[in-house]
Amino acid sequence: MIYNVAQFATVFLLAPIPVAVGLALFPDIANAGATHLGGQDMVTGLGWVRIAGGALAAAFVAVVTVHLAQMIGVYAVPRLLSPLLRPGVPYQLYGFHYYVYGVIRNFGHSGLLKNLFGDSSFITGLLRFIGWDLSGRIVQTGSNFGVSQRCDVPQLTRIGTGTMVADGLTVLNSDYSATAFRVDETRIGANNYLGNVIAYPSGGRTGDNVLLGTKVLVPIDGPVRENTGLLGSPSFEIPRLVKRDTEFDDLKDGEEHDRRLAGKNRSNLVTMGLYLLGAVFQTFVGFFVFAWVLADPPLDVPVRLAGATIVVAAFSALYGAFIERLTLGFRPLQPRTVSIYDPYFWAHERHWKVASPGFVALFNGTPFKGLAWRMLGAKVGKRLFDDGGHFTERSLVSLGDFVTLNAGAVLQSHTLEEGTFKSGMITLGNDVTVGTNGYLNYDVVMGDGSRLEPDSFLMKGEHVPEMSIWGGNPARHLGG
Numbered sequence: 015m016i017y018n019v020a021q022f023a024t025v026f027l028l029a030p031i032p033v034a035v036g037l038a039l040f041p042d043i044a045n046a047g048a049t050h051l052g053g054q055d056m057v058t059g060l061g062w063v064r065i066a067g068g069a070l071a072a073a074f075v076a077v078v079t080v081h082l083a084q085m086i087g088v089y090a091v092p093r094l095l096s097p098l099l100r101p102g103v104p105y106q107l108y109g110f111h112y113y114v115y116g117v118i119r120n121f122g123h124s125g126l127l128k129n130l131f132g133d134s135s136f137i138t139g140l141l142r143f144i145g146w147d148l149s150g151r152i153v154q155t156g157s158n159f160g161v162s163q164r165c166d167v168p169q170l171t172r173i174g175t176g177t178m179v180a181d182g183l184t185v186l187n188s189d190y191s192a193t194a195f196r197v198d199e200t201r202i203g204a205n206n207y208l209g210n211v212i213a214y215p216s217g218g219r220t221g222d223n224v225l226l227g228t229k230v231l232v233p234i235d236g237p238v239r240e241n242t243g244l245l246g247s248p249s250f251e252i253p254r255l256v257k258r259d260t261e262f263d264d265l266k267d268g269e270e271h272d273r274r275l276a277g278k279n280r281s282n283l284v285t286m287g288l289y290l291l292g293a294v295f296q297t298f299v300g301f302f303v304f305a306w307v308l309a310d311p312p313l314d315v316p317v318r319l320a321g322a323t324i325v326v327a328a329f330s331a332l333y334g335a336f337i338e339r340l341t342l343g344f345r346p347l348q349p350r351t352v353s354i355y356d357p358y359f360w361a362h363e364r365h366w367k368v369a370s371p372g373f374v375a376l377f378n379g380t381p382f383k384g385l386a387w388r389m390l391g392a393k394v395g396k397r398l399f400d401d402g403g404h405f406t407e408r409s410l411v412s413l414g415d416f417v418t419l420n421a422g423a424v425l426q427s428h429t430l431e432e433g434t435f436k437s438g439m440i441t442l443g444n445d446v447t448v449g450t451n452g453y454l455n456y457d458v459v460m461g462d463g464s465r466l467e468p469d470s471f472l473m474k475g476e477h478v479p480e481m482s483i484w485g486g487n488p489a490r491h492l493g494g
Contacts, residue, residue, distance in 0.1 A: 065306060069302040070294075073297035073298035073300075074294050081130070084124040088127065088143070089144065091117065091118065091121035091122075092168050093145060096167055098114050099111060099118070099167065103196060105196065107190070112195060115166070115197065119167070122165060122166070122167065122168045123144070124144075128162065130290070132159060132162070132163075133159075133282070133363050133366065134156065134278075134279070134286070135279050135282065136282070141173075145169045146165070146168050146173060147173070148175070150175055155354065156279065156354065157178070158177075159179045160180055161181060163179060164183075164184055165186075165187060165200070166185065170200060171200055172201040172202065174203045175204045176205040176206075177203070177206040180207075181210050181211075183214065185202075185214050187216055189217075200218070203220060203221040203223070203224060206224050209429075210228040211229050211424075212226055212232065214232050218232045218234060219233045219235060219236060220238065223254060224240060224242060224254070225244065226244055227244060228453065228455070230246060230247065230487075246488055261434060262355070265353050275355065281360040289368055292368060296330070303329075304322045306322075307322040331386065331389065335390060338369045338371060338390045338408065339391065341361075341365040341369050342365060342391070347409045347410050347427075349410070349437050349439060351435070351436045354434070355433075362437075374386040374387065377400075378401055378402045379399075379401045381397075383398060387413075392411045393413065395415035395416070395417065397415060398413060398418075399417070403419035403422075403423040406426045406428060407426075407437060411439075411440050412441045414445070417447075418446070418447040427439065429455060429474060436456065436474075439456070439457065440456065441460070442459075443462035443463070444462045446463070446464055447465040448465075449467045449469070450468040450469065451468060452466045452468060452470050452471075453470070453471045454466070455472065455473055455475075456474050456475075457474050458472050458474065461478055461481070464494070465482075466484050467483065467484065467486070470489040471486075471487040471488050472484065472489045473488045482494040
């Protein structure tokens with residue numbers, strides 16, 4: 015309980031800082047509150063209108079400014095500093111060049127911009143804008159990349175034509191020893207398909223037409239692998255393509271492809287607009303609440319800030335739950351298998367981007383995390399302990415009683431395989447434990463009392479028996 019109180023107290027102390035900075039940059043909002051909240055203005059509502067108008071204008075300017083500033087940063091900083099790092103040259107750790115490298119790595123990506131442009135045709139333009147080399151003509155699928163790719167040095171990152179990346183790719187352009195580091199070009203071949211959560215090193219030994227499975231350990235020795243698939247850690251070869259992944263091949267080129275891609279692009283543009291409107295609205299609420307509270311003279315400033323923080327936090331939770339249900343049409347998701355050019359998938363993408371489940375992180379490690387997941391549509395039993403788990407599709411998750419999810423656990427109820435979207439339930443029984451960074455795919459069932467070891471990957475369709483222990487990548491039976 016002491017930990018929970020300290021955790022919430024820390025959030026309440028830190029949360030007002032961005033809004034306070036915003037109010038300092040836009041003092042007219044607070045001034046409007048101090049001037050107009052009272053007397054006749056309060057009775058007529060004029061004071062509220064003026065505060066709301068100022069907060070809305072400030073929110074719009076703030077969202078636009080932050081996105082533009084990030085665009086300038088990701089474009090300019092790596093280009094200005096990367097000439098100071100020569101590929102293949104060792105540099106001392108914690109020296110000048112290491113500092114330069116750190117700045118490039120931090121400025122060479124933007125979570126905000128990738129959330130905005132990801133899962134659409136426009137992400138390729140953003141990555142090129144940042145500095146990635148996408149090797150000439152882009153074979154556009156409308157889902158070439160997800161929303162969470164990053165690299166160490168954009169100017170040393172090469173992605174071959176026709177390659178498609180699901181999500182969570184980390185391109186490693188650096189190598190370390192105990193005293194030094196160096197940067198090198200990292201090249202991923204053409205016509206590859208990369209699953210989720212892959213770290214691709216500069217010395218990766220893969221070429222063209224390779225399938226890299228989720229969480230695969232990319233080989234750095236031996237022959238260059240081509241025209242094959244790789245899965246697991248350590249990796250082993252699997253077929254590059256199986257028949258079930260060719261179901262929608264007729265939509266991958268030709269006039270029908272072009273027509274559906276245009277439709278997907280239009281849908282993604284609407285989704286991006288809704289995403290930005292949501293960001294403006296949430297920022298507006300924060301500005302408005304803090305301006306309103308700070309305009310009340312009898313209260314001390316710390317009391318006002320604490321009260322405003324509680325109100326904004328409560329709003330974020332309720333707003334997140336409402337948008338979650340709204341983007342699903344107030345119905346739970348159902349397992350589906352469709353092409354990425356099917357309008358259902360476009361609606362699912364909109365749900366991913368517009369829904370706002372980020373508030374659940376506030377409750378990590380507390381008894382309230384289960385309540386937060388229930389608000390978002392997950393079925394959660396009694397006494398969940400969740401220290402930082404993530405559900406990609408909340409209404410496709412069912413947890414029994416006394417489940418333990420350690421930090422970094424991911425329950426991903428979908429895959430995106432060669433342009434085919436597949437989703438299904440994930441069901442965990444009573445007393446199930448998922449270790450740190452454990453990864454579960456769709457159609458997985460874990461029986462009562464079972465355990466998945468840390469950093470393990472439980473593949474789609476696996477059924478873990480009761481009281482058994484599974485681990486590894488891909489996970490297999492270890493005992494119990």
